[in-house]
Amino acid sequence: CGQIKTGSMSRSDRMAKYNQLIRIEELLDRAATYAGTSILRA
Structure with missing residues (x-):
C-alpha cells in the first residue's frame, strides 16, 4: 500500500x-547566470 505525503516537507x-x-551550482560553475526578476518582464 503506497502512502501520500501531505503537509510540509x-x-x-x-x-x-x-x-x-548546491551540487548543480558547482556543476554549472560560471556557465549559469542568474536572471533575477528580469525573467518576469517578458
Whole structure:
C-alpha cells in the first residue's frame, strides 16, 4: 500500500533539495547566470 505525503516537507527533504541545488551550482560553475526578476518582464 503506497502512502501520500501531505503537509510540509521534513527537514531532511529540505536539506536534500538544498544540497542538490548546491551540487548543480558547482556543476554549472560560471556557465549559469542568474536572471533575477528580469525573467518576469517578458
